[in-house]
Amino acid sequence: MSESDQSCGFNRPRMVAKKVLAKTQHEGDGAVVRRGIGRADLKNLDPFLMLDDFSVSPPAGFPDHPHRGFETVTYMLQGGITHQDFAGHKGTIHTGDVQWMTAGRGIIHSEMPAGDGPQKGLQLWINLSSKDKMIEPRYQELLSEDIKRAENDGVEVRVIAGESMGVRSPVYTRTPAMYLDFSLKPRAQLEQNIPESWNAFVYIIEGEGVFGSVNSSSVSAHHVLVLSPGDGISVWNKSSKTLRFVLVAGQPLNEPVVQYGPFVMNSQAEIDQTIEDYHYSKNGFEMAKHWRSSAQ
Template sequence: MSEERFVRSVKNQWTVQYEEMPFPAIQKGWILPVDQWKDFDPFILMAEDWFKKGTFTDHPHRGFQTVTYVVDGRLEHIDNGGGRDILEPGDVQYMNAGSAARHAEDGVEDDIAHTLQLWLNLPQDKRDTERSYQNVYSEDAPVVLFQGGSLKVFSGSIAGVEGPLKSVVPFTLSEIHLSEDSDYTLNLPENHNAFMYVLSGALNVGEEESSLQKHDVATLTYREDGKSSNDSELKLSSNHRRTKVLVYSGEPIKEEIVPYGPFVMNSMDEIKEAFRDFHAGKFGPPAE
């Protein structure tokens, strides 16, 4: 006899609070605050930023992955391995910082870039992997249509399609559009910790129909002792003519970490070593 499919509910929810930043940065909000990483595992933090050229110039990273979604404006990515590209609204960039990455992420010309950047943990045995980057353009992510909306899959296997993003640590990222009075049930692996962020509109979420609207974040219940091969259900119901949400999920890594500055390691000694290596030139030349 098959086990009953797990139906998710909203565990916690909050509205992102924003603060003005010194120019050329403009505004910042914490979708996932860094001090709660144990609750978000394998996710560490997620920032929402508005900024102009000159804000995120050359800087290093080690020990984790980033997933950057462009909401508006243009974002130029430059890395010291020779990579350079411009991402536009709806595009996603993935970086595995691994043992040492050095890059810049900046606005283009006079644009105000509006981005969501997620930090995704690496298990200890993968922190020394080689750095890598992947751009996923909006039009290259497969779309599944349903009555009253659509599902776009950037990463992971959802609704019978596979997203093009290939990360060191598997995770799912989907973008869901819903028109007014439309419903959709999203299937996610039951053992994945998951959260969602509302980019526009309003909707009811989960078994208990928790109400969310623009700028709201929700973490979701999951089956901690479950299997990645078993699906769970997340019920979504829009009550706005133009609702757009992002849903992220991943299997918890369950390791103690130390996020500090641009690095994420397993101890403060490793953080100090990362700073020494950067200042000794072991991260390579600047990204410019």
Template sequence: MDAVQRSVDRIETKTPLGPDAQVDDKALIMSPARPDLTDPFLLLSEDWFSTPGFDWHPHRGVETVTTVVDGVLEHGDNSGNAGALTTGDVQWMTAGKGIIHRELAFRDERAHTLQLWVNLPANRKLTGTRYQDLTVSGRPIIEGDGTRVDLISGEVAGIAGPAVNEWPISGAIITLEPGRRLDHLVPGRDRAFLYVLTGSLTIGGSSVAEGQIAWTDPVPGAVVSSIALEADDGGAPSTVMVYSGEPIREPVFIGGPFVMNSQSQIDQAFRDFHSGKFGEVPRQARLEYR
């Protein structure tokens, strides 16, 4: 079956937000303001932090996918999970019915992260919680002629990524040497985004630079579709984060750290958290210095 070639529907540039009480610097790559345009994805933020970082806080009804760009990320939750992730590692957290967790810079030194919020359908909003640490060493790499696909979720060329999903999501980090081309396949029903981490590329016929995100919407009637990636000529490789998923097409209500289908469900989430139904806020110590 021939793959339908995709084009880019829109290109956006990340918005610098500067420091705040939690981070040294911040940028917004994907805004939650129009979830109908980004469905099933909600938000993509970039954070640089040393101290305090993101101390204990709750989530419900969403999955967070955190990629460590640089530094070391210390994490923990109220189910007893704890650890440290380094450059290139990814953590896929299913908040489901409710979780309390924290994300800090190990030793209060530095962490540079990208965090993606993936929506959950109504019948999976209150599923059980789960942490998946998808380390660089545990992910399959598919290499071609000047191309490299670091597979996080979904399937490429019959090879499956390690992530377990509540809603089918494909995700990869793709690196292309200067002037190289790759046709990346995604299901035709999916909406996909491509965020350029380094370098510059032509994506689906459109030029996309570092710090920009390109969107390509579902292709009606197509089973398989292809996104053409071609790195510009230059002295360094280009790297792009690619995620795709079928739109859920349900109402989205966001209340702070909670994502539900109605305002009443958001209100209930706050009541449940404050009444202790998420569990107690942990007294877990910081990871030991080594």
């Protein structure tokens, strides 16, 4: 670990403030997701709007649908997803790849499984500030081999956004954020700095771990752990199997959130305008009028 990460303990160590089990629900066309953020018991965690742990097998998927006002981050854990949008962008991300999509003023796209059997991954929605909600859409795509990683004392990290163990991601986060994928071997321990003013959570992909305090109870896969304020988190793997989780943190926007499905703005008037823009193919949705993906 870097020297800054080796300092045992933090001035204000973060603890688990809330634990939420991601529950299965149906989304898209026949797809199944475990939703951890974006449900009644954890509506959002500023600036994060939604976290889905998805599993989709053909012919199910997420056919043509719109977005406005936020970013979607898709991280493949198994298999592949093919993305198409109305601006002509098309590509497939595979295991370990990331697509960081800034929907901004408007995107209509499809996300469909790229192979047989379950295609699995995480999709995170990150809110945009009011000044950024109507920017032009853009993409950042990282292939698995291009994601920087580090390993030390039984801890491996893949740095999707932000910094860990002296390694920094090239991803530009318009809403300042970090997104780290950790794997801890049995008996391994981790200490990770987190900016003190940021909101942070953990999502456990596999295994079980102890978070915050060495005497805390172990928490198993598919739980979202909302962390209390502080400057870092300590994690222990006391089990006999590998613990894998993502640690995500971001600077809160402290702005009103008004959401209508795939549209997230700051007021009901802006939502009404968005619905009108989408319906009449204007103000960012012009290309929607004559576009259909090959998934339709």
